[in-house]
Amino acid sequence: MSKRESSKHKIDRRMGENIWGRPKSPVNRREYGPGQHGQRRKGKLSDFGVQLRAKQKLKGYYGELREKQFLAIFEEANRRKGDTGENLVGLLESRLDAIVYRAKFVPTVFAARQFVNHGHVTVNGVKVNIGSYLCKAGDVIEVRERSKQLASVLEATQLAERDVPEYIEADHNKMTATYVRVPALADIPYPVIMEPNLVVEFYSR
Template sequence: MSKRANSKYKIDRRLRVNLWGRPKSPLNKREYGPGQHGQGRTKPTDYRLQLMAKQRLKGYYGSVSERQLRRYYTEAVRRKGDTGENLVELLERRLDAVIYRMKFAITVFASRQLVSHGHVKVNGRRVNIASYLVKDNDVIELTSKAKEMERVLEATQTAERDVPEYVTVDHKEMKGTYVRGPKLADVPYPVQMEPSLVVEYYSR
């Protein structure tokens, strides 16, 4: 498991948002950053706004490294259409993100672990790479062992979030389909994401 999984709520406090909308987040009690200067309210610069937007987007997906995010940005620029929308779509095509959206895992960190431990199949083939990019109409299914895991069963029953329209899922069969790549408005982020600021950050 990545080191960030052990300090995921520190990310919440540092960014001053309940990034995943979870009831356990410390931001529900203290809406300020950590440390003795955490309650400071200085006006942020344009650079800081761009940096924080990047950190929010990067932090939300849990295991995305700076190198990976920059690579996604480069691919988003290469593709036709809005670069910010393309960036979000690429992130939402990650296999660990799809597992999270299908509610097979309670957190993005748990979904990454499920994939890396070999519990996920794409079109009948086992895939253990969390950053694997899922294509439209790909069928994602859990292994027979994973279908009986208590934490997986608990995740499918959680009322914290809903399954978005760009994926379909059958929680009885533990199987789903990635229907299409989403637009920013389709993605159920619990906090405001600003991919346009992320694009500005990388295009400096």
């Protein structure tokens, strides 16, 4: 099992939820946590515990971002006008690796970051190899010509387990995706309930 696969499964089991909706998630077989004490009955979480869990789940969903990265995104969301929780998920979905994942160019968000880092995509015709690059509405993301026939890319576009959301227009013949608009929380196809409001409470303590 690759490091990314084990990390992905570890997050699922720790949360006790199939946070990406993947058919191979170990949670589909057993919902308890990893390790010899995973089946112990869990006590009721404190308010802090509930907030922490919400943060870990949202952070883990986007490829287990480092705390420093995630905090920087939160602080930017807090600086912007409007609802901080909505701003937070909007910024997370505007990341280049998130858009590559949503457009179904790759099977997982972990693969999306690697795909971008290896220089397989362009934004408005310019190669970008930084997964955290923030795209703007109207930006066109394209898989580079030499990468369009990669087996992993072709397989990902055929995945039936998820659809391309409305805020992204994907053309799998040309391997392009247009980031139409920054989504609201209600627009984002999370397989599980995400609670960015609790993340805001966590950082506002």
